[in-house]
Amino acid sequence: MASRSDTKTRILDIAEGLMQRLGYNAFSYQHISSQLGIKNAAIHYYFPSKEHLGADIIRRNRERFHALVNRWQTGVDCWAQLDGFIEVYQTNLHEDNKVCLIAIAASAYYTLPASVKKEALALASEILTWLTKLLETGRISGDFHFEGPAHYKAAATASSLTGALQLARICGNEHFYHIIAQIKTDLKTSI
Amino acid sequence: MASRSDTKTRILDIAEGLMQRLGYNAFSYQHISSQLGIKNAAIHYYFPSKEHLGADIIRRNRERFHALVNRWQTGVDCWAQLDGFIEVYQTNLHEDNKVCLIAIAASAYYTLPASVKKEALALASEILTWLTKLLETGRISGDFHFEGPAHYKAAATASSLTGALQLARICGNEHFYHIIAQIKTDLKTSI
DNA sequence: ATATTTACTTACTAGTAAGTAAGCAAACAT
DNA sequence: ATGTTTGCTTACTTACTAGTAAGTAAATAT
Numbered sequence: 493m494a495s496r497s498d499t500k501t502r503i504l505d506i507a508e509g510l511m512q513r514l515g516y517n518a519f520s521y522q523h524i525s526s527q528l529g530i531k532n533a534a535i536h537y538y539f540p541s542k543e544h545l546g547a548d549i550i551r552r553n554r555e556r557f558h559a560l561v562n563r564w565q566t567g568v569d570c571w572a573q574l575d576g577f578i579e580v581y582q583t584n585l586h587e588d589n590k591v592c593l594i595a596i597a598a599s600a601y602y603t604l605p606a607s608v609k610k611e612a613l614a615l616a617s618e619i620l621t622w623l624t625k626l627l628e629t630g631r632i633s634g635d636f637h638f639e640g641p642a643h644y645k646a647a648a649t650a651s652s653l654t655g656a657l658q659l660a661r662i663c664g665n666e667h668f669y670h671i672i673a674q675i676k677t678d679l680k681t682s683i
Numbered sequence: 684m685a686s687r688s689d690t691k692t693r694i695l696d697i698a699e700g701l702m703q704r705l706g707y708n709a710f711s712y713q714h715i716s717s718q719l720g721i722k723n724a725a726i727h728y729y730f731p732s733k734e735h736l737g738a739d740i741i742r743r744n745r746e747r748f749h750a751l752v753n754r755w756q757t758g759v760d761c762w763a764q765l766d767g768f769i770e771v772y773q774t775n776l777h778e779d780n781k782v783c784l785i786a787i788a789a790s791a792y793y794t795l796p797a798s799v800k801k802e803a804l805a806l807a808s809e810i811l812t813w814l815t816k817l818l819e820t821g822r823i824s825g826d827f828h829f830e831g832p833a834h835y836k837a838a839a840t841a842s843s844l845t846g847a848l849q850l851a852r853i854c855g856n857e858h859f860y861h862i863i864a865q866i867k868t869d870l871k872t873s874i
Numbered sequence: 875a876t877a878t879t880t881a882c883t884t885a886c887t888a889g890t891a892a893g894t895a896a897g898c899a900a901a902c903a904t
Numbered sequence: 905a906t907g908t909t910t911g912c913t914t915a916c917t918t919a920c921t922a923g924t925a926a927g928t929a930a931a932t933a934t
Contacts, residue, residue: 651846
């Protein structure tokens with residue numbers, strides 16, 4: 493008998509991968525159960541509905557993001573933090589061209605159960621808040637160069653990263669690296 | 684008896700809206716037929732499979748894009764062209780927070796039939812090619828300011844626009860306008 | 875006037891989706 | 905040793921999916 497947390501974590505791992513590859517509406521309990529070698533109903537034992545599963549997947553992603561940025565709280569320089577953040581997206585690219593959960597949630601938004609929408613908003617807000625602070629701090633310290641409100645630049649940068657993974661799927665992975673290079677170039681360009 | 688082209692066009696109109704709102708896997712023949720007041724099988728008469736329908740939706744979008752940019756071939760200035768291009772996205776935002784077909788195709792990419800993938804690639808490539816030329820021309824004429832290869836900047840800009848519609852869904856429409864403002868600000872920032 | 879094509883509808887199939895109820899063996903608690 | 909909880913499986917339901925085959929009334933062609 494596997495321990496509760498083991499199976500639950502394995503379900504989340506597989507479901508997260510499927511969600512990022514296939515989208516919210518195209519992945520199913522059957523995909524998960526067949527990959528895990530258990531039965532469909534076993535997933536319902538841990539996640540009564542797909543809504544619970546979907547919300548938990550995004551929640552876990554949020555927690556991972558918190559853990560990441562908390563490690564940087566004390567004196568990691570701006571460019572290193574930006575690179576660390578970009579690395580998350582690059583890892584998704586390398587892991588079977590996964591797309592970030594915000595893109596997945598957004599494109600299926602009007603079919604999502606309430607709690608999944610809510611988690612998606614929390615994730616997006618937390619990323620934007622953090623990125624805004626990073627950009628503002630970096631601009632003050634002279635590390636980053638851009639005009640306009642920092643939260644505009646944060647939204648533009650985040651949406652560019654989100655879009656980069658999507659464009660990479662359709663047009664080829666090199667487009668991801670081109671976009672990263674451009675984001676960095678733009679932040680280096682002094683006025 | 685409705686004429687062939689009337690019904691076919693109406694199917695495409697409704698299906699396109701559903702695809703942009705719900706995603707490729709969440710919209711169904713039943714959604715279309717009930718909205719149109721016809722039967723499910725009538726759609727199969729015009730579009731034997733969902734693959735045909737999906738591919739035709741994207742193809743029509745490509746043709747619309749061609750028609751748009753062809754009107755600009757003779758001496759419309761760079762900023763007017765960029766504004767015209769952005770307006771397409773803004774129209775999607777206003778029409779029930781539709782997301783662009785590239786985002787829809789990307790997030791469901793690994794569930795898409797071959798011909799739909801192919802059309803998505805064609806659409807994305809054509810947009811990137813056009814935008815690259817516009818940015819390069821604008822940089823030479825001194826209208827746009829940016830560093831690095833024009834096709835890098837085109838990819839970054841296009842992915843930012845694609846992402847903007849998605850972020851708007853989750854976080855609120857104001858984010859779309861912030862991103863547009865930032866894209867324009869960045870292109871005005873001289874070195 | 876007759877034959878054929880067009881634009882559908884009716885009625886169906888096979889597959890898959892999420893979700894549930896009941897049972898059962900192993901682990902654990904007392 | 906006994907009872908209870910845990911972690912599942914078996915077996916099922918309801919709903920919906922794309923897709924098909926056969927039929928039909930109106931429009932068109934000859």
